[in-house]
Amino acid sequence: MRKQTISEIKQLLRDVTAVSDPLFTQLKNDPRKGVQTALHAAAARIHKQQAAVVAFEHRFEYERHFWQQGIDYIAGVDEVGRGPLAGPVVSAAVILPKDFDLVQVNDSKQLTPAVRAELAPKIQQVAISIGIGLVDNQGIDELNIYQATRVAMKQAVEKLDPQPEEIIVDAMQIPVPIKQTRLIKGDAKSISVSAASIIAKVYRDHLMDEYAKQYPAYDFPHNAGYGTAKHLAALKAYGPTPIHRMTFSPVEKFRKN
Incomplete structure (x- = not known):
């Protein structure tokens, strides 16, 4: 042979x-x-x-605990964009089915952009429901970033159909009348929050890529609005754009009156 x-x-x-x-x-x-x-x-x-x-x-332990109690609809909620100098804060709420089996789903920060981009449509395809919430830079300046994040999370939850019976959220309190389990670093501890973190991250990155077409000097495709050296150099040279958060340092000091 x-x-x-x-x-x-x-x-x-x-x-x-x-x-x-x-x-x-x-x-x-x-x-x-x-x-x-x-x-x-x-x-x-x-x-x-x-x-x-x-x-x-x-990472499925929290969801299974609630399912065993007869709670069918559990939403994982997470946000992205609290720290950037430009762009919105975005939240996603995701209700997953009990047979969800995308093993790669994890905290979005632990995944490459390519893997996130591959997983997001797969999550959308199998999820029972997905909601997106967004507060733009003007809303952030008016409310402060903490309150703006809560508003974005509330929007995301309220867009879910069916509405969840329980929420697992990454260390925040959402102003909705639904029981909530708050987890520090929840995006690494709950698969539903992990899925929400991926959806929110991919959604916001796409928005920042679109903004980059209007404001190419700020390098948004590579920094998503965070204060990198190239972003700060553009702020110093050209001042803030209409999507910058004027209450954030150092944006405020580069503001041209």
């Missing part, structure tokens, strides 16, 4: 999902270095996948 090439073995290993697979036993004594390298790489991939599944299941 013809001996399989290393390339063919690598192809076979891509479909293996457990180190207990007979293929591992079969290849263990293959003397070729390339085969052993491929075997180690496959084992590392499998262990990483298994760890990701365990972490995913752990």
